[in-house]
Amino acid sequence: MTLATAYCCILIAALLPYVLALVAKTSAPGFNNRNPRAWLAKQTDYRVQRANAAHLNAFEAFAPFAAAVLMAQAAGVDHGRIAMLAVAFVAMRIAHGIFYVADVQMARSLSWLGGFACVVALMVMAALAVA
Numbered sequence: 001m002t003l004a005t006a007y008c009c010i011l012i013a014a015l016l017p018y019v020l021a022l023v024a025k026t027s028a029p030g031f032n033n034r035n036p037r038a039w040l041a042k043q044t045d046y047r048v049q050r051a052n053a054a055h056l057n058a059f060e061a062f063a064p065f066a067a068a069v070l071m072a073q074a075a076g077v078d079h080g081r082i083a084m085l086a087v088a089f090v091a092m093r094i095a096h097g098i099f100y101v102a103d104v105q106m107a108r109s110l111s112w113l114g115g116f117a118c119v120v121a122l123m124v125m126a127a128l129a130v131a
Helices: 003-026 036-042 048-075 079-102 105-130
Strands: none
Touching: 003 036, 003 048, 003 079, 048 079, 048 105, 079 105
16 A cells, blocks of 8 residues: 555545535435525434534544644655555544444444544654654
8 A cells, every 4th residue: 555545545534524414415305405504403313413413523533634644644654554544544434424324333433433543543653753
């Protein structure tokens, strides 16, 4: 795996919130694009609510991940290790979205933790590389 793989993972992670937003907006009939936030706020279908929550969580996870990949790259961390952790992060975040929408809380929490661990590992490797 190369650094290009890690950069592609940044792109995938950046697009993931929008995929989950699409799931939220297509999970119930009558989506109103004139006022999507008000429409989402009125929804009682748990699939819509959960997909929207997963969408917001994916946005929250993106910035630290992108920063971690770029930090590790700038610090000179081995590109294969960066790419491996980036792929693992994306896999965990995709699983997180699926488990969130499906309401499988333990698996959701574990996939969140796995993704978070990838970010922490990248940041620690970057810090150690420049120390």
